[in-house]
Amino acid sequence: DTCNKISKYLQAQNYECNIIGVPKTIDNDLAATDHCPGYGSAARYIAISTMEVYLDARVYDTPMVCVLEVMGRNAGWLTAATALAAYKGAGPDLIYLPEIVFDMDKFISDVKKVYEKNNGKVIITVSEGIKDKAGRYISEYGSDLAKEKDAFGHAQLGGTAQVLASKLKQVLGCKARAIEFSLLQRCASHCASKTDVEEAFNAGRMAVKYAVSGITDHMVAYERDNTPEYKCNYKIVNLSEVANAEKKIPREWINEEGTGLTQAFIDYALPLIQGESSPPMENGLPRFAKLKKVKAQI
Structure with a gap:
């Protein structure tokens, strides 16, 4: 545009x-376009980070629910990347995308089933832009954040994971952790x-x-x-x-229940995250290019 x-x-x-x-x-x-430059790298970071959260959550014997919030206002491509972690056996039990209308009662029911099955361990990933049937962002349930606008006039999103984690803590009576990948997913x-x-x-x-x-x-x-x-x-x-x-x-x-991805998505996304490409390193830290910003004259 x-x-x-x-x-x-x-x-x-x-x-x-x-x-x-x-x-x-x-x-x-x-x-x-089949996919966009940048997506493969962001998807790789998200999948790896999700696997690491999964493993960390299983260090402890106490029940714990983790809600991971990933970028995505209207399209859930980034959140869907967490399915790659599940494909490797260390990913979310439930995935909620903006393509599917979010229902809080169904969400709680879904989580309870997994909670009972997995002895109190549940990993959930959600897109920041999930909405209910009235078109209301779930992030609006817990704050006035959505009244703020970004540079494009869109509602300022964020806080969806916190809203859901707070709700689950109240319903399940267990530790519920909200994790936002935020800017890290686009600059790693x-x-x-x-x-x-x-x-x-x-x-x-x-x-x-x-x-x-x-x-x-x-x-x-x-x-x-x-x-x-x-x-x-x-x-x-x-x-x-x-x-x-x-x-x-x-x-x-997206699976029939609206809580996960099918093999078709895995086949689409997996080739895009292949190979490692690290920046040049100095003293154990990355060396980034420093560009001069020169204003064009018209």
């Missing part, structure tokens, strides 16, 4: 500039996927190639080969196909 607006603005100003978008967003919710370069990094570099290179060849008003998109072995190809799509369009998780990739 931003690229489309910039392109239209420059055209209105009669300023010659070719605009090629690169679909960078860990939310993975852009239309017309130490946990980047090599596949994601390489594809992102190629996407940027293709964008420059198309721009200098005279093409404008397009976006680089990923296209997956329909073959057993994963392969990503690159193409361009018109910005008008992408602007204000949102890609959500297909309903058939």
